[in-house]
Amino acid sequence: MSGILVTGVGIISAIGNSVNENRASLINKVSGISALSLFNTRYAGLRPCGEIKIETEQLKHLLNAFEKGVTRSSLLGLHAFMEAVADAGLSTRQLQHPGTALIGASTVGGMCLTDELYHDANRDDEGSAYLSSYDCASVNLYLQEKFGIGGIVNTINTACSSSANAIMYGARLLQQGYADIAIVGGTDSLAKFTINGFNALHILSPEHCAPFDRDRKGLNLGEAAAFLVLERGENIKGKKVYAQLTGYGNSNDAFHPSSLSDEGDGPYLAMLQALSVAGMEPSAISFINAHGTATENNDIVESEAMIRLFSRVPSFASTKGNTGHTLGAAAAIEAVYSILNLTHQEIYPALNFKNAIEGKGLVPVQEYQKTAVKNVMSNSFGFGGNCSSLIFSTA
Amino acid sequence: MDLEEIVVHLFSPPRNTSTNLTTTTGSNFKSQISNHFMFIHYNNCISTQQTFEKTDLEILHETVDNKLKAIEPSYEGIPPGILRRMGKAVRMGVGCALPALQEASQANGIIIGTANGGMEDCIRFLNQIIDYEEGMLTPGNFVQSTPNAIAAQLGLMTRNKQYNITHVHRGLAFENALLDAMMKLRELPDAIYLLAAVDEISDYNYNIDYLDGWYKKEPVKSKDLYSASTTGSLAGEGAATFIVNNREANAVACIKGIQTLHTTNENTVKQACSEFLSKHLKPGEKPDICITGENGDSRMLKYYSAVESVFDEATTIARFKHMSGEFPTASAIALWLACNLHSLPAHCIKKQGTVKHAENIIIYNHYKGSQHAFIWVQRLEKIKPGLH
Numbered sequence: 144m145s146g147i148l149v150t151g152v153g154i155i156s157a158i159g160n161s162v163n164e165n166r167a168s169l170i171n172k173v174s175g176i177s178a179l180s181l182f183n184t185r186y187a188g189l190r191p192c193g194e195i196k197i198e199t200e201q202l203k204h205l206l207n208a209f210e211k212g213v214t215r216s217s218l219l220g221l222h223a224f225m226e227a228v229a230d231a232g233l234s235t236r237q238l239q240h241p242g243t244a245l246i247g248a249s250t251v252g253g254m255c256l257t258d259e260l261y262h263d264a265n266r267d268d269e270g271s272a273y274l275s276s277y278d279c280a281s282v283n284l285y286l287q288e289k290f291g292i293g294g295i296v297n298t299i300n301t302a303c304s305s306s307a308n309a310i311m312y313g314a315r316l317l318q319q320g321y322a323d324i325a326i327v328g329g330t331d332s333l334a335k336f337t338i339n340g341f342n343a344l345h346i347l348s349p350e351h352c353a354p355f356d357r358d359r360k361g362l363n364l365g366e367a368a369a370f371l372v373l374e375r376g377e378n379i380k381g382k383k384v385y386a387q388l389t390g391y392g393n394s395n396d397a398f399h400p401s402s403l404s405d406e407g408d409g410p411y412l413a414m415l416q417a418l419s420v421a422g423m424e425p426s427a428i429s430f431i432n433a434h435g436t437a438t439e440n441n442d443i444v445e446s447e448a449m450i451r452l453f454s455r456v457p458s459f460a461s462t463k464g465n466t467g468h469t470l471g472a473a474a475a476i477e478a479v480y481s482i483l484n485l486t487h488q489e490i491y492p493a494l495n496f497k498n499a500i501e502g503k504g505l506v507p508v509q510e511y512q513k514t515a516v517k518n519v520m521s522n523s524f525g526f527g528g529n530c531s532s533l534i535f536s537t538a
Numbered sequence: 539m540d541l542e543e544i545v546v547h548l549f550s551p552p553r554n555t556s557t558n559l560t561t562t563t564g565s566n567f568k569s570q571i572s573n574h575f576m577f578i579h580y581n582n583c584i585s586t587q588q589t590f591e592k593t594d595l596e597i598l599h600e601t602v603d604n605k606l607k608a609i610e611p612s613y614e615g616i617p618p619g620i621l622r623r624m625g626k627a628v629r630m631g632v633g634c635a636l637p638a639l640q641e642a643s644q645a646n647g648i649i650i651g652t653a654n655g656g657m658e659d660c661i662r663f664l665n666q667i668i669d670y671e672e673g674m675l676t677p678g679n680f681v682q683s684t685p686n687a688i689a690a691q692l693g694l695m696t697r698n699k700q701y702n703i704t705h706v707h708r709g710l711a712f713e714n715a716l717l718d719a720m721m722k723l724r725e726l727p728d729a730i731y732l733l734a735a736v737d738e739i740s741d742y743n744y745n746i747d748y749l750d751g752w753y754k755k756e757p758v759k760s761k762d763l764y765s766a767s768t769t770g771s772l773a774g775e776g777a778a779t780f781i782v783n784n785r786e787a788n789a790v791a792c793i794k795g796i797q798t799l800h801t802t803n804e805n806t807v808k809q810a811c812s813e814f815l816s817k818h819l820k821p822g823e824k825p826d827i828c829i830t831g832e833n834g835d836s837r838m839l840k841y842y843s844a845v846e847s848v849f850d851e852a853t854t855i856a857r858f859k860h861m862s863g864e865f866p867t868a869s870a871i872a873l874w875l876a877c878n879l880h881s882l883p884a885h886c887i888k889k890q891g892t893v894k895h896a897e898n899i900i901i902y903n904h905y906k907g908s909q910h911a912f913i914w915v916q917r918l919e920k921i922k923p924g925l926h
Contacts, residue, residue, distance in 0.1 A: 185672045261668045264742035270749030280708035297714040298707040300685045340680035395693035395702035527690025
């Protein structure tokens with residue numbers, strides 16, 4: 144794989160509204176998990192979430208985005224998109240060029256408006272302002288229209304691994320010459336739909352989540368958006384470069400609609416394939432940004448898959464304790480964190496860990512470390528057995 | 539968090555201002571894309587017409603309440619216990635693809651395009667949330683409602699642990715899946731992929747799109763779709779599946795090019811059509827047939843007229859939405875038709891061209907006037923077309 148470079152990054156999550164704020168929170172062990180205060184659900188006090196504490200109306204004012212039917216998911220996406228595009232120094236003309244692709248992921252899309260969707264779908268009245276905004280594609284179609292993105296535009300939904308696949312698709316468009324610039328990422332906002340869905344599956348924790356801890360009680364949902372600007376090496380010419388995307392893998396666990404197999408074939412094969420695309424031995428990986436949702440199933444299976452693949456499991460941690468599980472945005476925000484690992488040569492600690500999982504014995508990094516980081520693997524595994532893994536390397 | 543800081547951050551100039559904008563845009567963008575031909579072998583379709591088992595497109599199955607509902611097979615390959623739990627989109631998608639995966643059990647991946655996946659399950663779960671005020675809910679509908687449930691179920695049922703992906707980009711979900719398959723076959727030249735598309739009409743997405751003005755308000759029969767001068771179309775649904783690889787031997791058809799674009803300007807569409815043709819056709823070569831997604835919506839006609847004006851008297855103009863109804867991945871049904879063109883019936887022909895073969899076919903479709911796509915298909919079976 145030759146030269147897919149990251150030239151811009153943008154992110155908004157429960158631990159900050161910019162790349163710099165997110166980094167500061169990761170260094171300082173800040174958790175964005177809290178009782179819901181902006182979002183109306185009966186689980187507000189019962190299931191803590193990684194909520195971005197800016198009201199939707201406030202986001203519209205901040206971003207000067209008052210289009211009819213714009214949703215919170217689109218606004219979060221817009222926030223991260225603008226940061227990434229400004230960071231990479233892309234001009235309007237470049238955005239509108241047929242060589243500029245926009246590949247995003249979302250699992251919630253406009254379904255964050257659960258009540259409006261209910262009324263529209265059941266045709267209770269004349270129809271709300273959001274009739275064209277409910278699907279997953281609505282976010283990227285909004286960004287496409289707003290900026291006149293000229294190239295290939297796509298939306299991917301593979302549940303919790305969605306944005307890893309968006310990043311992968313964008314990289315492949317670049318490699319095959321279907322794009323010169325690929326803006327890739329994902330966005331999801333909190334929704335009654337997902338809170339109730341995950342709660343019905345009994346995997347929402349009543350406490351702050353504790354990835355890879357023996358006594359973990361499930362995940363906390365979060366909301367976030369992140370975009371990366373990817374370009375081919377030969378087009379860069381003196382531009383600032385954060386990192387390279389060197390490997391990617393996609394595999395299906397083919398075991399169960401909503402849980403992973405004990406052996407973790409999907410996670411194992413996704414990581415293995417990413418290494419193979421990167422042309423790396425497992426020992427080349429300096430650090431793993433694990434999926435680590437803190438569900439009973441994910442963390443034990445991911446541990447098993449890491450043990451299977453690595454003769455010595457590298458340093459690893461999960462940032463879900465900071466941000467919550469942000470679903471379709473998770474792989475994109477964690478791609479940004481992996482890139483920060485590389486550019487600043489530092490590792491951010493996992494929160495809330497006390498005891499290793501019995502029989503696995505894996506202990507995540509618990510303190511901030513300045514250390515040599517050359518290749519970071521970032522894992523994302525989703526419902527439907529959709530497993531993906533990315534490798535970012537120093538530029 | 540200080541809001542002013544956010545604003546300053548968002549609108550501040552990029553940190554690195556030395557970027558040379560002209561070099562990054564590049565002027566030779568298109569020349570970098572070398573043509574890649576992807577061959578279609580097995581293909582299968584569940585649609586609102588008789589398109590599986592004994593395909594018969596001469597008898598036009600009509601709308602009921604302005605909806606064209608899929609004619610479904612008995613799904614013998616799916617265990618009854620699993621079948622009962624499947625929503626319609628999952629059932630059609632899996633049922634259409636399973637026979638294909640039996641033909642290609644070692645598929646290197648499952649690539650699906652669906653705008654909405656299991657919309658009915660989605661809204662059923664939503665109704666539970668609201669009606670029971672977020673009380674004790676059962677997760678079944680939630681799990682089935684995620685659009686990736688179709689590709690996931692196929693992976694699960696065929697124990698396929700390879701590449702598995704779901705494209706959901708509304709009216710270009712199938713086109714992106716198709717492009718994904720083409721890219722995969724350049725990366726792994728010996729591979730074989732399952733490429734499929736599916737979308738369902740549920741009462742719920744019908745209601746949403748009806749309120750948004752995308753379906754006709756007055757009753758319209760399928761055969762009268764194109765003569766209606768009103769806005770909106772007829773609702774449709776369906777699934778189509780293709781086994782694709784790089785091998786020409788025994789192939790039914792070949793995908794020679796695809797171009798997608800987002801615009802609401804018909805002149806841009808027309809220009810894109812001309813460029814697409816000049817890129818893919820040799821000088822003097824003319825497409826035999828252009829299959830368009832004309833859908834009876836008076837507001838959308840301008841795009842189809844613009845595209846049709848690019849072709850001269852040689853090219854036959856055909857339509858299919860009176861058979862399939864309108865839905866985001868309907869272009870997959872058009873591709874299936876192109877693969878099975880020997881049975882293209884008279885009611886599909888808008889304008890009979892002078893060219894008598896049916897070899898080079900352009901599919902032009904758009905969804906809701908903003909997502910457009912051109913697909914160039916070459917039929918490889920030299921069967922005389924049934925153009926009456």
